[in-house]
Amino acid sequence: MTQAQTDLAALHDRAQAEQELFDLLRIPSVSADPAHAPDMARAAEFLRAKLQGLGFTARVDPTAGHPLVYAERLAAPGQPTVLIYGHYDVQPEAPLEEWETPPFEPTVRDGRIYARGATDDKGQAYAHVRGAELLLRAGELPVNVKFLLEGEEEVGSPNLEAYLQEHASELKADVIVISDGSRFAPDVPTVTYGLRxxxxxxxxxxxxxxxxxxxxxxxxxxxxxxxxxxxxxxxxxxxxxxxxxxxxxxxEELTQEEREMWARLPHSDEEFAASIGVPALPGEAGYATLERLWARxxxxxxxxxxxxxxxxxxxxxxxxxxxxxxxxxxxxxxxxxxxxxxxxxxxxxxxxxxxxxxxxxxxxQPVKVDLDNPYVQAADRALTRVYGKPAAFARTGGSIPIVAAFRTLLGAPVLLVDFGLNEDAPHSPNESFAVEDYHNGILTSAYLLQELAK
Amino acid sequence: MTQAQTDLAALHDRAQAEQELFDLLRIPSVSADPAHAPDMARAAEFLRAKLQGLGFTARVDPTAGHPLVYAERLAAPGQPTVLIYGHYDVQPEAPLEEWETPPFEPTVRDGRIYARGATDDKGQAYAHVRGAELLLRAGELPVNVKFLLEGEEEVGSPNLEAYLQEHASELKADVIVISDGSRFAPDVPTVTYGLRxxxxxxxxxxxxxxxxxxxxxxxxxxxxxxxxxxxxxxxxxxxxxxxxxxxxxxxEELTQEEREMWARLPHSDEEFAASIGVPALPGEAGYATLERLWARxxxxxxxxxxxxxxxxxxxxxxxxxxxxxxxxxxxxxxxxxxxxxxxxxxxxxxxxxxxxxxxxxxxxQPVKVDLDNPYVQAADRALTRVYGKPAAFARTGGSIPIVAAFRTLLGAPVLLVDFGLNEDAPHSPNESFAVEDYHNGILTSAYLLQELAK
Structure with missing residues (x-):
């Protein structure tokens, strides 16, 4: 453990970090249902107030749909600017009768936080908020940081592109960081370089x-x-x-290199099938499971x-x-x-x-990020500090439609560093987020900002 | 017009017959929804009380599901016994938003009574009740009459067979009369000799x-x-x-005779398609529309x-x-x-x-009734008295699953004499029953009992 690692970990208030996330999860910010508009406003204000309290300049910006939260702290002259994107809206909770505990009353069982939005994306987005807090407790942010937390990701971000265009100069950044997906496996720190x-x-x-x-x-x-x-x-x-x-x-057909790299990842069709309770994994003929999930x-x-x-x-x-x-x-x-x-x-x-x-x-739009990008190497180092092993380079089958917009409209590379796991069951009843993944996410976020400063 | 016809028609109180039917239609007796059980009991009691008031011995019999109403007046020694079957339960009203007026608030527009159950089967069943009333106002019923009005037809009559078996001797009849379907066309009095x-x-x-x-x-x-x-x-x-x-x-393949008889019925594919707003009438190749509807x-x-x-x-x-x-x-x-x-x-x-x-x-069970049956001829005569023209002999595509049970368990032929029309839209939003069809049904019922006495 390096000195920096020890210091930050010692400053981390786990109980407070959990309680704050629970407060956010209690707000039923379902963007697909117009009846939840007041809850959307509440969730946005919750985040704005928190970031303001940390010393960010923070505001809630209205859109034609649900508002988004923008915050910035530009206190590192000469250092890169990092834009962290997340979303505070969640999927509808239906079917309600399949939840073991109420979707908007976060409950910890067996080391997991059960709640709608626990992993997608409140838990992962809030890890970055607490990561910045950690660095601020230790002194100052080592890079310039901007937060953009939107309220319409689960309904296709219909108003984000217009917002990016309108605020392009304000949002200007050297790299964009997003944590809104899944690591490849519990023991595999992952940089995700492709989205469908x-x-x-x-x-x-x-x-x-x-x-x-x-x-x-x-x-x-x-x-x-x-x-x-x-x-x-x-x-x-x-x-x-x-x-x-x-x-x-x-x-775009898969390269032989990608097929071989993915074949080396710890994946078992049998375990994958068992994890979702099916006897077989049907799909397009001629492609392995990871290939079908990520590149087809x-x-x-x-x-x-x-x-x-x-x-x-x-x-x-x-x-x-x-x-x-x-x-x-x-x-x-x-x-x-x-x-x-x-x-x-x-x-x-x-x-x-x-x-x-x-x-x-x-x-x-589908997205593929350049693996040679230097920021990818910084993410690899940050993950190595938290997990004690180098990152795997994977793709994911999911979509963050605005990633392409970020690249096009802001002209910055996008780093996808996920804290969640597939078994968190995003979009399903009993969505959850491992308590340790939340805390590791907070540390990873803090280390990543340090590594990006070098 | 014969003397008998004039007398009965003069005794018919149209306004009262309509108001009573409206009262019955206001009861939301949806058999598929357990929440409506109290309404089922109310509808059954409504019918029992009415028949008791007419001089029938009437009771509500419980079953494992919804109750049924049994009533009899056996005041014509030496004459045949006629069992009239109907049902007081109705289809669910969904989708509610497509009803122009509330499904359980009967409303007359353009000569039609709009309500769930107007034609299927409250309106048609109640026409028989009022038909018996007409004969009783003129004196006495010319045949022995039994009413069996059940509450589970729309959910497949799960308890009717057991009831028929248990009450076989009480229900014994020479002929069974059912009005729970549609005449072939507005101007075509119809005896229906087949059900799917x-x-x-x-x-x-x-x-x-x-x-x-x-x-x-x-x-x-x-x-x-x-x-x-x-x-x-x-x-x-x-x-x-x-x-x-x-x-x-x-x-059973169609006979050439049936195909020719049906080809002579006033039917137009174009009008049929237009009546339901479709550009084509898809179905099994090699069969005309009526053949597909009735015999395939x-x-x-x-x-x-x-x-x-x-x-x-x-x-x-x-x-x-x-x-x-x-x-x-x-x-x-x-x-x-x-x-x-x-x-x-x-x-x-x-x-x-x-x-x-x-x-x-x-x-x-599918059913085909013997066209040579003498009771069919009586029905033809009764219809001729009301409509001034002989009946057509048609089949229908619908099912009354218990018709087969009646034949098997009670051993009597079944007469299907319908008062409704397809455009009444049974099972659909805005189900209706023409006011004149209701009154003609009442007269047909009274004449039919007279003709069956000869």
């Missing part, structure tokens, strides 16, 4: 102008649910490949509805049915182009007597 | 043991919604034929659910998905056998990594 993009659409199928009695009309009326099933089934072939014409155009595009239905969903049997032919469908995209694919392809193709699959409409909901 | 049967199942697909983030798992985790879509799409071929092995075994089996998804159905976009791979699927059956098909075929076959379609379970919900 996203195209998210809704498919709406219309049959008759009203619900029909299946006795009187069954056999002659179009059934929009059967039609929707046919359409969805037609979007993949028996090799698990997406059938939308042009979907794979431009897809997908098509998943995220929700479907139509007709009678209640108890018992209702003999109805519904007038309409719908589904939410998302495609994870990889470098070489453009979300807008993919959404257009889907909007052009899917209506051509409409079975006789039905009308099909595809609405684009949101998208995000 | 039903097999209703739920398909449940399980993927992972919990909901998953589609970023972290998309490409390797089984998706139960995609799987369900594949399964459903696989249940029909591109000719609209059901692919379940053995499904068509034993299906179908497979329709009646409801589907899975994943996120709320506002906005949630990037989740659901742990499970499900669908309600019903098959209309025709003479030669047995519901229990068909349900078994589905339960055997559908799980074999489970895509890799998923588990599929099929639960049988309920079934009903």
């Amino acid at each position: 993009g996203l195209s998210y659409v809704e498919i709406h199928v219309q049959g008759a102008s009203r619900d029909l009695h299946s006795g009187s009309y069954g056999g002659a009326a179009p059934n929009p649910i059967n039609a929707l099933a046919e359409i969805i089934a037609g979007l993949k072939d028996d090799q698990g490949r997406v059938t939308i014409p042009g979907f794979y155009d431009g897809v 595009p997908t098509l998943d239905v995220n929700g479907i509805w139509g007709g009678y969903q209640g108890e018992g049997s209702k003999t109805v032919i519904a007038a309409k049915a719908g589904a939410k469908v998302s495609m994870r995209l990889v470098p070489g694919q453009d979300p807008e182009r993919i959404t257009r392809l889907v909007q052009d193709y899917v209506p051509t699959l409409a079975p006789e007597g039905t009308k099909v409409e595809v609405r684009g909901l949101h998208g995000g | 049967g039903l097999s209703y199942v739920e398909i449940h697909v399980q993927g992972a043991s919990r909901d998953l983030h589609s970023g972290s798992y998309g490409g390797a985790a089984p998706n139960p919604i995609n799987a369900l879509a594949e399964i459903i799409a696989g249940l029909k071929d591109d000719q609209g034929r059901v692919t379940i092995p053995g499904f068509y075994d034993g299906v 089996p179908t497979l329709d998804v009646n409801g589907i659910w899975g994943g996120y159905q709320g506002e906005g976009s949630k990037t989740v791979i659901a742990a499970k998905a499900g669908a309600k699927v019903s098959m209309r059956l025709v003479p030669g098909q047995d519901p229990e056998r068909i349900t078994r075929l589905v339960q055997d076959y559908v799980p074999t379609l489970a895509p890799e990594g998923t588990k599929v379970e099929v639960r049988g919900l309920h079934g009903g």
